[in-house]
Amino acid sequence: MKTASRISVAALALAFGAPGHAIAEAAQPAGTAQAARTEGKTGMRTAPAVAPVKLRWEIVRNELGAQGGRTRARLSVTPLNGQSLPAQGWALYFNCMDGVTAGPLAGNLVLEKVVGGSLFRVRPAAGFKGLPAGQTLNIDYYYPNLLIKMASAPAGPYLVFDAAPEVAYAITDFKQELPAREEQLKRPAGRDTLVTTQDTYRRNARADVLPASALPPVFPTPLQLRTGSGKVQLARPPQVISGPGLQYETAFARALFARYMPQGDTSHAAVPLRLRIGAVDAQSSPEAYELSISGDDGINITGNTAAGVARGLQSLHDLLPLPSDAAQIELPELDVTDAPRFAYRGFQLDVARNFQPKDVVFKTLDLMSAYKLNKLHFHITDDEGWRLEIAGLPELTSIGAVRGHYTKEDQRLPPTYGSGPRVDDPHGSGYYTRADYIDILRYAAARHIEVIPEIEMPGHARAAVKAMEARYHRMKAAGEQGADKYLLNDFDDRSVYRSPQEYTDHVMNPGLESSYAFIEQVVAQVAAMHREAGVSLKTMHVGGDELPHGAWEKSPLSRALMQKEKLASTADLWDYFYNRVDGILRKHGMFASGWEEMGARRSDKERAQQLPNPRFTQRGFSLYVWNNTPGNEDFAYRLANAGYDIVLAPVTNMYLDMAANPNPEEPGVNWGAYVELETVFDFQPMGAALTDAGRRRIRGIEATLFSETIRDASRLDYLMxxxxxxxxxxxxxxxxALSAASHRAAWSAFVNTLGQRVLPRLDLERGDVRYRIAPPGMVVEGGKVLVNHVLPGLTLRYTTDGTTPTVRSKPVTGPIAAKGVIQAAAFDRTGRAGLVARIVNR
Incomplete structure (x- = not known):
């Protein structure tokens, strides 16, 4: 066999499956359901070949230093199937979310940053001898900071050969090794400390195990609940009697009982279930409801609006026993008067970084409805993807909704967040058609959930910027008029900036009138879709976060606008931009929503403490405040006191993309915090810094889930x-309450309710929500192993022979006396296991 150094690059490319000079690439996805399959003048084909290469990644060591430290990591490449890597003419591409140290590497290799964002490549330098088949090349490189979470490991690797630069070979035999050795897990004292099974046991012991009879019967905890002494027996589904305006609620009630009682005993009279809209005593919330169950009068639900009736039906759902084969249902006699604390109870779903299909959005809306959340903040655009069809701007989806390997920038967006080289990757590429989006709007409206679309601007806009740049070049080349009508960037801009995601070309330019024409077109089309769906659009979230310092400063068009409008600085240009955006929204009957920076006065200094911007306090802006990091802990309250409406979404409590803890096996990121279940539960929205007027400005709270690390729906479930x-x-x-005893009682009621009622119902009714099942806690006391779990009610099983627990393993019924390696895991009602805990009993 010839050595790798003597094989021509062209021959090697052919051996790897490249069709000579042809371009191997897939066409753009069409909506959410499929990828277009086209063959055209570029010779496109749908499935790039898989590289016959094995790739492994691991941390070599964490190296601590005065400034925190750095991490040495290793990629190990092994060519297979008789193929070899030549001395020159190839590149290994991969994503790294937090960046790596580029430059020369040992072994005559070089590591390069390819494009802003997270795409890197390793190429051979002069002197590289090639890699014969079956041999392994270890490529060592550095992260400039300590690598703590696996989210920073390489993802989406592929090979490209110079002989066929548009052909990409996905490396599917790729594994990331979890760090386990001491040198791999080394951390500075007091930072990112590993959580031991003993730590988990002590944390779990903060709650008591409660009997089912002591649990609150309705979730979330209602405002008032008075229990009676009797029971109401249902031998058949109740007779649903409803007033006008309750079509969805009537259908829901009938479907609910049909699921529990598909047959029913028709020899018994049906208990009435009356649904009506009417005034709820002393409650003004449109979602307030009254629920009564009695043997004399059946079941009655009254809501201030249809939304209130819907929330009451979810409470009735809670009162039903867990699904079983029982022929009858027994309901307790009770009276509930209930209303939400906050009018805004939201969840942000990011489908821009990694796309999710329509059915996943439907599933998310179902979960929100079940637990009485009412706002879906729909993050549909960002640097890495534009996910909504907009009439008149096809490039937003033909370019901005497609990621994959390319040689010309106006073909598509680069691979990011592990989406790899293929343009038909279902999470890197994809978008919602107009029909899809209208379906989502109607599905949400039936569940009384408001969809708030987010169009990111002026930063986080690379997908739109590049799409409109491609539109410009296409129309210019064709000699068409209006090429610059929707252009978002100034070609002569020499501003120097870098976003937190490492982009230097992702900002809309406020000096172009075409930027506002683009925003007007997008806003008008989104509003039209809402009208077609029969759903009002009260607000649009218009971004505002993380505009990097330095943007616009050396743009001739921005400088000309500043001179024309007598603007002293780019901070004033920011105000000008959002004054124009606000005007566009008001024209369409909306108020403006955005991240907190939209209501902040921009400073010339990076990382300076943020200050409320007095120019917009009377505009009705609604600000979503995420930044409560050191120096800005009370910024949300200062904004509220200044007159802004506030939705609290603090990174330290409400960012569900954050990992639960620093342990390597826990997915998620950690740039802002670690967020355990208790971290969310313990969040107290009303800070001491709020004035009375400021308290009235707090609209509610929102959990956010950014999708950089979410490559499939099960990871979405796990983090959510x-x-x-x-x-x-x-x-x-x-x-x-703040006292230790009161907190313990509330926390105990919450985790027991989840473990004994809420999650088992989810398992038995749906079975498709792969939520996080935390590892058990374990300690050795008195020669025996004690095991507990954060959610009492889940089944705990263990092994004593070193094997992983399964559904056939012994259940934990008390202290374990066995010696040796004891492993335990919790299981849901479907038999799915959670993370495994391990302890040695000597």
Whole structure:
């Protein structure tokens, strides 16, 4: 066999499956359901070949230093199937979310940053000898900071050869090794400390195990609940009697009982279930309701609006026993008067970084409805993807909704967040058609959930910027008029800036009138879709976050606008931009929503303490405040005191993309915090810094889930649930009292309710929500192993022979006397296991 150094690059490309000079790439996805399959003048084909290469990644060591430290990591490449890597003419591409140290590497290799964002490549330098088949090349490189979470590991690797630069070979035999050795897990004292099984046991012991009879019967905790002494027996589904305007609620009630009682005993009279809209005593919330169950009068639900009736039906759902084969249903006699603490109880779903299909959005809306959340903040655009069809701007989806390998920038967006080289990757590429979006709006409206679309601007806009740049070049080349009508960037801009995601070309330019024409077109089309769906659009979220310092400063068009409008600085240009955006929204009957920076006075200094912007306090802006990091802990309250309406979405409590803890096996990121279930539950929205007027400005709270690390729906479930249940409780019910005893009682009631009722119902009714099942806690006391779990009610099983527990393993019924390696895991009602805990009993 020839050595790799003597094989021509062209021959190697052919051996790897490249069709000579042809371009191997897939066409753009069409909506959410499929990828277009086209063959055209570029020779496109749908499925790039898989590289016959094995790739492994691991941390070599964490190296601590005075400034925190750095991490040495290793990619190990092994060519397979008789193929070899030549001395020159190839590149190994991959994503790294937090960036790596570029430059020369040992072994005559070089590591390069390819494009802003997270795409890197390794190429051979002069002197590289090639890599024969079956041999392994270890490529060592550095992260400039300590790598703590696996989210920073390489993702989406692929090979490209110079002989066929548009052909990409996905590396599917790729594994990331979890760090386990001491040198891999080394951390500075007091920072990112690993959570031991003993730590978990002590944390779990903060709650008591409660009997089912002591649990609150309705979730989230209702405002008032009075129990009676009797029971109401249902031998058949109740007779639903409803007033006008309750079509969805009537259908829901009938479907609910049909699921529990598909047959029913028709020899018994049906208990009436009356649904009506009417005034709820002493409650002004449109979602307030009264629920009564009695043997004399059946079941009655009254809501201030249809939304209130819907919330009451969810409470009735809670009162039903868990699904079983029982022929009858027994309901307790009771009276509930209930209303939410906050009018805004939200969840932000990011489908821009990694796309999710329509059915996943439907599933999310179902979960929100079940737990009485009422606002879906729909993050549909960002640097890495534009996910909504807009009439008149096809490039937004033909370019901005497609990621994959390319050689010309106006073909598509680069691979990011592990989406790899293929343009038909279902999470890197994809968008909602107009029909899809209208379906989502109607599905949400039937559940009394308001969809608030987010169009990111002026930063976080690379997908739109590049799409409109491609539109410009296409129309210019064709000699068409109006090429610059929707252009978003100044070609002569020499501003120097870098976003937190490492982009230097992702900002809309406020000096172009075409920027406002683009925004007007998008706003008008989104508003038209809402009208077609029969759903009002009260507000649009218009971004505002993380505009990097330096943007616009050397743009001739921005400088000309500043001179014309007598603007002293780019901070004034920011105000000008959002004054124009606000005007566009008002024209369409909307108020402006955005991240907190939209209501902040921009400073010339990076990382300066943010100050409320007095220019917009009377505009009715609604600000979503995420930044409560050091120096800005009370910024939300200062904004509220200044007159802005506020939705609280603090990174330290409400960012569900944050990992639960620093342990390597826990997915998620950690740039802002670690967020356990208790972290969310313990959030107290009303800070001491609020004035009375400021308190009235707090609209509610929102959990956010950015999708950089979400490559499939099961990861979405894992990060979202059950923490979203703590969000629901905190948004609906009052804070638990501050005393230790009162907090323990509230926390105990919450985790027992989840473990014994809420999650088992989810398992038995749906079975498709792969929520996080935390590892058990374990300690050795008196020669025996004690095991507990954060959610009492889940089944705990263990092994003593070193094997992983399964549904056939012994259940934990008390202290374990066995010696040796004891492993335990919790299981849901479907038999799905959670993370495994391990301890040695000597």
């Amino acid at each position: 649930m059950p923490r979203l249940l703590a969000v629901a409780e905190r948004a609906w019910a009052p804070d638990p």
